[in-house]
Amino acid sequence: MGACSVSVVPFSYLANKYKDDVAIVWIDAHKDLNLQGDKYQGYHAMALAATFGLIDKEGIARILPAHFSPKDSIIVGVRDFEGKKERCEEIGVKVLSPEEARDSTKLLEWLKSRGKSKVVVHFDLDVLDPSELVMAVGVVENGLKIAEVVNLINAINTNYDLVGLTIAEHMPRVAIKLRNMMRELPLSKI
Template identity: 55%
Template structure:
């Protein structure tokens, strides 16, 4: 049911939401921190050209501008980039948005924009190894871990006041979740967000489709974090938690939803191109290619 040609392709290479360098000691820390930036451009390069209008959200590359404020790392940068992304959407007024990021928080502006555009008729399917329901007072200060709660209208007051809409927690579903920071499983349960393990969707999408039927919406936004994928098949993200979803399983779930619902938002997020970063650094050291 998705009309892909009517979608705006939003290139959103935000990387500041993640505090991830320590998980990749094989990469220079600054390169690892900004890896999502390169990942967004690689996704756009690899994605088929379907005639979509494409716009890029301006994102800072300043590695030093990462001050934690109000419980969120790189707060001012993220707030500025949030406003820039929203200005683009307000100017373009798209009916559908495909977002290529970037850390998980790149879904926040498109999803809340679409929630405001289609009030009470949007469900979120969040395909991710992690629930992303952190809040600024939690130990981890990366905004990408707060992305789903932000879509639900829960989080930093100033950012929440900027966002145009929200989705009720009863209309959010986690798919492929298998890794929780301390207290996050309890918060997920307290918010009433249903979660499905990779095993529950490995053979078919029945549970997802039944949940959508019960929610009673006509439109769906889908967040596809590449860390949901099984590292035994592909290592495409920072996270390498075992026993994830196979590529074909994730694609099947998304296409099954699209066969019965209007997909108004699709985000592909958190690609960490380790090999590409190493090749880039190698090339930068060769004669005639040095700056």
């Protein structure tokens, strides 16, 4: 667990290990395809671009063992394109909206079209609808339900060799607020 960048190094290792037989499923409310020179420079917003070797070409991109091809990558549940919706099309990354991802049909069709036997999954908790659970750093309305994401990942696992799964952006806001509130109460006297 960690920021979205938690996926970059292990996914690069798996891309190298399985060469041309692995696809990447990026389940996230954001596209994470920002590039150097974009208005927002946070590395977590560049994580998927980093798996393609598109950023920091003199740094981490140069030392990673392998990169994914954008054509073997899909972003599922994206609804905040950070001002660059066209970036996905320019780079060649397939996108499924939350509505298209409510069941696994379109995702499994796309995976079948790629002809890979192995899949890595990046699961950013901000893809979840905040009306059901708020655990992530970014909160974006109208996301996927917990059961829908679980079903997607289980469908991948049932039909493919799931060789990598990362969970990103865990931020227990409610627990932190509760802890801070409890610190202010005179509980030690009771």
